[in-house]
Amino acid sequence: MPGEVIDRPNPEPLPSNVPDSVRDLAVKLDKITLPENVNASLKEFRRAACYIAAAMIFLKDNVLLERDLTFEDIKPRLLGHWGTCPGLILVYSHLNYLIRKHDLDMIFVVGPGHGAPAILASLWLEGSMERYYPQYSRNKQGLHNLISGFSTPGGLPSHINAETPGSIHEGGELGYALSVAYGAVMDKPNLVVACVVGDGEAESGPTATAWHACKYINPKESGAVIPIVHVNGFKISERTIYGCMDDKEMAALFTGYGYQCRFVEDLEDIDADMGNSLEWALREINKIQQAARYDKPISKPRWPVIILRTPKGWSGPKKVEGEFIEGSFRSHQVPLPKAKSDETQLKDLQKWLESYRADQLFAKDGSPTDNIRKIIPEKDEQKLGQNPVAHDPYRPLKLTDWQKYSVKKGGEMSCMKAIGEYLDQSLVDNPTSLRIFSPDELVSNKLDAVFRHTGRNFQWDEFSQFQGGRVIEILSEHCCQGFMQGYTLTGRVGIFPSYESFLGIIYTMMVQFAKFGKMAHEVP
Amino acid sequence: MPGEVIDRPNPEPLPSNVPDSVRDLAVKLDKITLPENVNASLKEFRRAACYIAAAMIFLKDNVLLERDLTFEDIKPRLLGHWGTCPGLILVYSHLNYLIRKHDLDMIFVVGPGHGAPAILASLWLEGSMERYYPQYSRNKQGLHNLISGFSTPGGLPSHINAETPGSIHEGGELGYALSVAYGAVMDKPNLVVACVVGDGEAESGPTATAWHACKYINPKESGAVIPIVHVNGFKISERTIYGCMDDKEMAALFTGYGYQCRFVEDLEDIDADMGNSLEWALREINKIQQAARYDKPISKPRWPVIILRTPKGWSGPKKVEGEFIEGSFRSHQVPLPKAKSDETQLKDLQKWLESYRADQLFAKDGSPTDNIRKIIPEKDEQKLGQNPVAHDPYRPLKLTDWQKYSVKKGGEMSCMKAIGEYLDQSLVDNPTSLRIFSPDELVSNKLDAVFRHTGRNFQWDEFSQFQGGRVIEILSEHCCQGFMQGYTLTGRVGIFPSYESFLGIIYTMMVQFAKFGKMAHEVP
Ligand SMILES: Cc1ncc(C[n+]2csc(CCOP(=O)(O)OP(=O)(O)O)c2C)c(N)n1
Ligand SMILES: Cc1ncc(C[n+]2csc(CCOP(=O)(O)OP(=O)(O)O)c2C)c(N)n1
Structure with missing residues (x-):
């Protein structure tokens, strides 16, 4: 038996043996077609962003295809991940529309951070690149710099990092987007964090447990996450677990995790499907938040989750050398790896890029057309790349003199107990900007003095x-660290005490976080 | 607001807003009362094991309570975890009965490895301690050594480790039991691994994703895991997520993960409930395995899972100093922490220990009564502590000369590609004792030569x-490492290739595994 042969693109999951009644757990919505001009704008935004993202992976020159491509136009080393980009761009376009329509305070946490081309292209279109990096201005020269510089020395990185406007989460090691998103909304009642989770990423332990994080969100004091699971069915070279689960299995799983689950998968009119579903998600969030804020809190609210099923590498090459690319793992990275040396692949690249009709999307000077701009948030601070929540949000804590908590010379006290007293006072003094995340070790770490004025924040527990308790105790070092990162990178202070021996569990998360922090400081 | 106050023992979960139809996903069974003599034996085994486990935590002398307890009889430092023990012992007693009744080949993987007293007590009762450690013979002296030596220098450790007969999984850092259990059953078609997962442990990322492991078990070639989620509702000092989820939420979650879910929670007749449920689990496993082995494999089989709801610290002290202990987080470690200095607590300890009526459970010479022995497997190799699968199971691989895969002096070849060729041949030569576990990086690590003669083993994927593919690619380094550990510690060879930068993700798992291996070599 050789490695399995997948005989068609975007294969559907096998039917499960789960009872059919479970199907009703998936949310049904009336299909409302979006206004024509919105539809057009969304589609043009996407064509433009997909064009730029694809060009970033391949082109070092001739970035607007003003003449036929030659091998000379192709980068010497092709780097970048195409497969995830169309889905990320689909989401980005709709978040833009949603922000505009509802005047939202929103940021975007992107699990598949290897999809940087998608995000950088969208940021360029909305003007968030030029805001921070004048070399990426919204004109021909800026576009040339963006495309030709991507994933080359001195240019833009292949993964989302601290240099990416609006980001609070480093790409690379997968699994932490969801917990970071949940940490970010805590004590930010008006914030909505859209979070894309890859179906590959969803297989990681840290993500698998982070779904429970909704149980630690008090809708009175905190904002909401809209998780969007991007089920494009493939990882680097194997199918994904979620991609092989049918509607019933997925609906059961997410119901169990505490959500209402909506599938977005109408490839014929994905805009209506996505638009209606995001509207629904906002409505559900509003319902839950309003109830909590007007003293009629819903016990165990069922938060919305969106399961987005689109083909991996959607709109890219369909077949190369007889193999499926779109809707297959082969679109994960560079779909035309021989574009620099093979005539056919070069031609395929030209055809692919031309399919977006860049001439209709960029004005003569290279700037995006008005039609595209119409779904981009008007106010700069509402653009996903410029929301102040992700830029310089830090407000120092109010801290009392630590010396008050010391003992007299010659006296004795457990230093952890002293720290507990100090934290107790600090939590009192900073009721909405200091939190403690602990893997159920607060008491055993002798920090329980904090419970003098506050409690735990576990919404599934009647007690x-x-x-509004300031402490979350979940037996997941990954969640604790992720919450801490999201909370801290949006300007507040999260504390994660742990046994030293167990800190190694999240050693690589700490390294990634430290790197993010260091780079963030170095970014102008 | 001070820390929350829990006003009753063993609080039930809040009702969810999940539709009632979901309730039908939980498996219903007719209640069949067990034969009277079996009932009696089970109960006596448990009383004896609970007695010993409790005594291990407290007593350094007078271990059979032959006179009233004095402070002198109490260990100077009280260490150990009581809360999880009664549940582990309940499971142990029923596994014994099941093995005997069905002539099973079974091992036991214990997630809450801090419950070592429960396991050591059970191992002593079945004679597996004396088999490997003559000092723990089944008589008065042996019992004295077992109890007084526990968690003291030179005595038995407070957590399950490589010295514990029958164990293939180190206690301590929680989260890995389930993936280890799944690794152990691969290519062992007749093996059943019972695996207890704590509801605290279940919050960890590694466990949360390991539930999907059933999707990588081919029932034709592999055995089965019976996961038993021990929902005693509390961790060290906070309630658990699973403990706050109602039947509907739990049934939905586990259905989504791919299981049929059975609640065991009839505290009035827990033996009937547990007995019937384990019988059901075996029946379901048989059905799935027989179908696969007689060429009518079930696509997406729904494996059984048992959700065991019992009070934490069941049968221990009910209240101490006005606080609930049984059914509360306060039973997690030492329920009577002042037993060495406080008269009341010493008396409470005496009352507690007396409640098990040790005089009826041990013969004059200190050995367990016949009634207890009647539910212990007769054959030594079927005892959970002596199954050869966990003891010295290693059979060397058939390996070809690696030099055949080298290149001529001066020649050139990717060394990863050469290794791929060698692995390909090795997999062919060792069709049931060599496997590769990879976080979806096999191709990108240039090891894809292995796909010349084998494929992936993903049962949810039609392709x-x-x-019987020899490769599992799940985007979870934790699962890969856990599978590798379980597969390797039962005598086969698992390979887990990873990017160096991501190996840090499971750094602490590697350390724990290395420690286990080192100690296992040192154990006689
Ligand atoms: C923890 C971790 N393990 C392995 C990898 C290697 N890797 C990079 S991308 C990828 C596949 C990701 O799949 P998915 O999350 O579905 O993203 P998409 O398909 O949208 O690209 C893998 C396994 C990684 N980045 N992080
Ligand atoms: C990864 C990890 N984090 C934290 C701890 C500290 N710890 C020891 S026991 C425990 C609670 C375990 O609860 P559960 O799994 O439900 O076991 P049980 O209640 O049966 O004792 C915790 C948090 C640990 N052992 N491992």
Whole structure:
């Protein structure tokens, strides 16, 4: 038996043996077609962003295809991940529309951070690149710099990092987007964080447990996450677990995790499907938040989750050398790896790029057309790349003199107990900007003095729901670290005490976080 | 607001807003009362094991309570975890009965490895301690050594480790039991691994994703795991997520993961409930395995899972100093922490220990009564502590000369590609004792030569189900490492290639595994 042969693109999951009644757990919505001009704008934004993203992977010159491509135009080393980009761009376009329509305060946490081309292209279109990097101005020269410089020395990185406007999460090691998103909304009642989770990433332990994080969100004091699971069915070279689960299995799983689950998968009119579903998600969030804020909190609210099923590498090459690319793992990275030396692949690249009709999307000077701009948020601070929540949000804590908590010379006290006292006072003094995340070790770490004025914040527990406790104790070092990162990178202070021996569990997360922090400081 | 106050023991979960139809996903069974003599034996085994486990935590002398307890009898430093023990012992007693009744080949993987007293007590009762450690013979002296030596220098450790007969999984850092259990059953068609997962442990990322492991088990070639989620509702000092989820939420979650879910929670007749449920689990496993082995494989079989809801610290002290202990987080470690200095606590300890009526459980010479022995497997190799699968199971691989895969002096070849060729041949030569576990990086690590003669083993995927592929690619370094550990510690060879930068993700798992291996070599 050789490695399995997948005989068609975008294969559907096998039917499960789960009872059919479970199908009703998936949310049904009336199909409302979007206004024609919105539809057109969304589609043009996407064509432009997909064009730029694809060009970034391949072109070092001739970035607007003003003449036929030659081998000379192709980068010497082709780097970048195409497969995830069309889905990320689909989401980006709709978030833009949603922000505009509802005047939202929103940021975007992107799990598949290897999809940097998608995000950088969208940021360029909305003007967030030029805002921070004048070399990426919204004109021909800026576009040339963006495309030709991507993934080359001195140019833009292949993964989302601290240099990416609006990002609070480093790409690379997968699994932490969701917990970071949940940390970011805590104590930000008006913030909505859209979070894309890859179906590959979803197989990681840290993500698998982070779904429970909704149970630690008090809708009175905190904002909301809209998780969007991007089920494009493939990882680097194998199918994904979620991609092989049918509607019933997925609906059961997410119901169990605490969500209402909506599938977005109408490839014929994906805009209506995505638009209606995001509207629904916002409505559900509003319902939950309003109830909590007007003293009629819903116990165990079922938050919305969106399961987005689109082909991997959608709109890219369909077949290369007889093999499926679109809707297959082969679109994960560079779909035309021989574009620099093979005539056919070069031609395929030209055809692919031409399919987006860049001439209709960019004005003579290279800037995006008005039609595209019409779905981009008007106010700069509402653009996903410029929301102040992700830029310089830090407000120092109010801290009392630590010396008050010391003992007299010659006296004795457990230093952890002293720290507990100090934290107790600090939590009192900073009721909405200091939190403690602990893997159920607060008491055993002798920090329980903090419970003098606060409690735990576990909404599924009758004894601590609705009360605004400042402590979350979940037996997941990954969640604790992720919450801490999201909370801290949006300007507040999260503390994650742990046994030293168990800190190694999240050693690589700490390294990634430290790197992010260091780079963030170095970015102008 | 101070820390929350829990006003009753063993609090039930809040009702969810999940539709009632979901309730039908939980498996219903007719209640069949067990034969009276079996019932009696089970109960006596448990009383004896609970007695010993409790005594291990407290007593350094007078271990059979032959006179009233004095402070002198109490260990100077009280160490150990009581809360999880009664549940582990309940499971142990029923596994014994099941093995005997069905002539099973079974091992036991214990997630809450801090419950070592429960396991050591059970191992002593079945004679597996004396088999490997003559000092723990089944008589008075042996019992004295077992109890008084526990968690003291030179005595038995407080957590399950390589010295614990029958164990293939180190206690301590929680989260890996389930993936280890799944690794152990691969290519062992007749093996059943019972695996207890704590509801605290279940919050960890590595466990949360390991539930999907059933999707990588081919019932034709591999055995089965019976996962038993021990929902005693509390961790060290906070409630658990699973403990706050109602039947509907739990049934939905586990259905989504791919299981049929059975609640065991009839505290009035827990033996009937547990007995019937384990019988059901075996029946379901048989059905799935027989179908696969007689060429009528079930696509997406729904494996059984048992959700065991019992009070934490069941049968221990009910209240101490006005606080609930049984059914509360306060039973997690030492329920009577002042037993060495406080008269009341010493008396409470005496009352507690007396409640098990040790005089009825041990003969004059200190050995367990016949009634207890009647549910212990007769054959030594079927005892959970002595199954050869966990003891010295290693059979060397058939390996070809690696030099055949080298290149001529001066020649050139990617060394990863050469290794791929060598692995290809090795997989061919060792069709049931060599496997590769990879976080979807096999191709990108240039090891894809292995796909010349084998494929992937993903039962949810129509293109690789039922085919016995030797490769599992799950985007979870934790699962890969856990599978590798379980497979390797039961005598086969698992390979887990990874990018160096991502190996840090499971750094602490590697350390724990290395420690286990080192100690296992040192154990006589
Ligand atoms: C923890 C971790 N393990 C392995 C990898 C290697 N890797 C990079 S991308 C990828 C596949 C990701 O799949 P998915 O999350 O579905 O993203 P998409 O398909 O949208 O690209 C893998 C396994 C990684 N980045 N992080
Ligand atoms: C990864 C990890 N984090 C934290 C701990 C500290 N710890 C030891 S026991 C425990 C609670 C375990 O709860 P559960 O799994 O439900 O076991 P049980 O209640 O049966 O004792 C915790 C948090 C640990 N052992 N491992």
